[in-house]
Amino acid sequence: MEQLLYLSTLFDLYGPLLTEKQQECLRLHLFEDFSLAEIGESLGISRQAVYDNIHRAQKAMESYEEKLELARRYHLERQELTELAGKIERLRQPGNEAAVDDILGRLTPLLGRTSQEA
Secondary structure: OHHHHHHHHHHHHHHHHOOHHHHHHHHHHHHOOOOHHHHHHHHOOOHHHHHHHHHHHHHHHHHHHHHHOHHHHHHHHHHHHHHHHHHHHHOOOOOOHHHHHHHHHHHHHHHOOOOOOO
16 A cells, blocks of 8 residues: 555656656556556557556656655655644644634645645
């Protein structure tokens, strides 16, 4: 499960750098939960070709991540923002609710949450 989430994150960041065939194979595999045989049937290629496309795409994305570290930085930034949001919430006192709500309202979209989750 963790590997699937990691690959999904890499795909979100580096997917546009892959070939169209690699993108489609990964999209069907990661987000549509297609088997290799189902992807092959859908795209008119062999199961082995699907495997090769997914494997090459994964290696390419891991190589991009080694060099650019976008996923690592994204994860660290989200952790830091979550921690900051918690600290800001703890600063809430009578009289500053509007200011705290304003700041948290601006942080919430950066954390990928809705205002009800914050």
